[in-house]
Structure formats: C-alpha cells, structure tokens
Amino acid sequence: MENSESLEEFYKRKFNWLPEALKKDMGHFNIFHIEPNPDAKLKSIPYRRRDFYKIMLAKGQSQVHYADRVYEVKKQALSFSNPMVPYKWDHRHAELSGVYCIFDPHFFVNFGDIQKYEVFQPQGTHIFELNDEEVEEVEFIFSKIEKEFNSDYKYKFDRIRNLVMELVHFGLKLRPAELQVSRQGNASLRIASIFLELLERQFPVDENHSKIQLRTPAEFADQLNVHVNHLNRAVKEMTQKTTSQMIGDRILQEAKVLLKHSSWNVTEIAYSLGFSEVTHFNNFFKKKVNLSPTQYRKG
Numbered sequence: 001m002e003n004s005e006s007l008e009e010f011y012k013r014k015f016n017w018l019p020e021a022l023k024k025d026m027g028h029f030n031i032f033h034i035e036p037n038p039d040a041k042l043k044s045i046p047y048r049r050r051d052f053y054k055i056m057l058a059k060g061q062s063q064v065h066y067a068d069r070v071y072e073v074k075k076q077a078l079s080f081s082n083p084m085v086p087y088k089w090d091h092r093h094a095e096l097s098g099v100y101c102i103f104d105p106h107f108f109v110n111f112g113d114i115q116k117y118e119v120f121q122p123q124g125t126h127i128f129e130l131n132d133e134e135v136e137e138v139e140f141i142f143s144k145i146e147k148e149f150n151s152d153y154k155y156k157f158d159r160i161r162n163l164v165m166e167l168v169h170f171g172l173k174l175r176p177a178e179l180q181v182s183r184q185g186n187a188s189l190r191i192a193s194i195f196l197e198l199l200e201r202q203f204p205v206d207e208n209h210s211k212i213q214l215r216t217p218a219e220f221a222d223q224l225n226v227h228v229n230h231l232n233r234a235v236k237e238m239t240q241k242t243t244s245q246m247i248g249d250r251i252l253q254e255a256k257v258l259l260k261h262s263s264w265n266v267t268e269i270a271y272s273l274g275f276s277e278v279t280h281f282n283n284f285f286k287k288k289v290n291l292s293p294t295q296y297r298k299g
Contacts, residue, residue: 027106036095054081060096071127078128080119084196128174192238215274217243259297
C-alpha cells in the first residue's frame with residue numbers, strides 16, 4: 001500500500017497549489033464539488049490513508065474499500081473518512097457528482113473532540129446509503145457550509161464547525177450502507193487500525209488530557225495483547241512506516257500545536273508528551289524540524 005497522503009500532497013495532486021493556511025501550519029478547512037464528467041475514464045482512488053478528515057456526499061454507483069471492509073453504494077451515499085484508516089473509492093458511474101469538505105485535526109482544536117464520534121472511529125460505520133429526501137437534507141447543510149466559507153463573516157469558521165457537526169449527527173442517525181463483501185480477515189490490518197485509534201485517542205493534549213500514557217511500540221503491543229513484533233509488522237504493512245515512526249510523527253504534530261497555540265512552557269510540553277527530560281524533547285524536536293522548540297515557537 002502507498003504511504004498516506006498529506007493535505008499538501010492532496011492540493012498539489014488536485015490543483016497544483018497550496019493554501020496559505022497550510023503554509024502557516026494553521027487548522028485547515030475547505031469545500032469542493034465533484035463535477036460529473038461523462039467523457040472521463042472511471043477512476044479508482046488509490047487505497048491509502050490521508051492525514052485529514054473528509055465528509056463526502058457522492059451521487060453515483062461506487063464500491064468503497066474501507067480498512068478490511070467493502071461497501072457497495074447503489075445510488076448515493078454520505079461518507080466519513082479519518083486519518084487513521086485507509087480507504088479507496090472505485091467509481092462505477094462516469095457521471096459521479098457530489099460535494100465534500102476536508103479538514104485537518106487542528107481545525108477542531110479547542111472546539112470539540114470530533115474523533116470520539118463513531119463515524120470517525122476505525123471500528124465505526126463510515127458509509128451511509130441515502131434516499132432522495134436525505135440527499136436534499138445533506139445538500140442543504142453543505143450549501144450552508146459553502147455560503148459561510150465564501151463569506152467575510154469574522155467568525156465563519158466557528159459557524160462551519162457547527163455545521164460540520166450537523167453532518168456528523170445526521171450520519172449517526174442513518175442506517176449503514178450495505179456491506180456487500182464481509183470482513184476480509186486481514187488480522188494485520190485490524191491490529192494496525194486499532195493501534196492508530198489508540199494512538200489518536202491520546203490527543204489533543206490539554207488541561208483535561210494532560211499527558212499521553214502510551215509512547216513505545218511495546219506499550220501499545222501490551223494494550224493490544226499482541227507481541228511487539230506482530231504489531232510492528234502490521235503497522236509497516238498498512239502504513240509503510242515503522243510503529244516508532246508513526247508514534248514519533250504524531251507526537252511531533254502535537255508538539256507543533258502546543259508550541260504555537262498553548263501557553264505551556266517547553267518543559268511542560270515535554271512532560272505532557274511523555275519525555276522524562278526536557279533535553280530529550282529538545283533533541284527529538286530539533287532532529288525532526290532542524291529548529292529547537294523555542295526557535296520554532298518564535299518563528
């Protein structure tokens with residue numbers, strides 16, 4: 001499987017440009033339309049993880065591969081994708097249309113814990129077949145999101161966050177799409193998915209969740225009741241990265257958020273991320289970013 005696709009890679013692949021908000025390491029949100037193109041060849045979106053969330057209304061027949069499950073979309077569906085689980089869409093209809101929004105984990109910092117909802121959890125339901133009336137309701141919510149997104153309202157992103165939550169709650173009340181192909185028995189994929197869920201549950205770090213508890217592959221393996229070598233093989237197969245790399249990348253991501261958006265000092269941040277000594281944190285951060293935590297905070 002290919003490496004995960006970042007927001008930067010998504011924009012370069014789709015549009016060959018990068019929004020200013022991404023360059024500034026800010027929480028990011030955007031909305032796009034899927035335009036029907038009957039002359040285009042049917043596309044199969046690559047099976048991979050993305051490092052951002054995505055909520056999509058897709059109209060047209062599709063087969064969706066989500067972790068170790070396969071869903072058959074007969075007409076139209078609402079889907080929820082998260083950074084923890086790989087997926088791909090095989091479009092069966094050349095005139096596929098719809099609308100979708102994407103946002104990174106930073107977008108909901110200090111607003112709510114969006115990953116607690118089942119539609120964004122690895123073992124939850126992510127694809128929902130819609131009837132025509134439900135499509136109209138979802139399109140109306142997306143239209144309100146787009147209107148706010150294109151407005152000059154000072155607090156438009158707070159409004160958008162509320163509307164995104166409307167989509168989440170709408171999905172939670174729906175019936176799942178038909179599971180045409182049962183779980184494929186890929187134990188490694190399930191173990192890796194649960195590892196990613198455990199990893200993500202530790203974040204964001206804040207006053208109510210002040211220190212991560214699991215920091216090493218061995219600690220995660222104990223929680224999963226598997227041998228650490230089994231975990232390492234499963235994670236490598238799914239992400240093309242080692243377990244230590246996945247843990248380190250997520251800790252680095254949170255370190256950047258805390259340095260830019262919290263009032264904690266570097267020692268407090270180091271402790272919250274599981275470092276016993278601030279010098280260990282400084283060395284870790286500088287090796288990854290080529291800047292000390294203090295330099296990064298001032299930059």
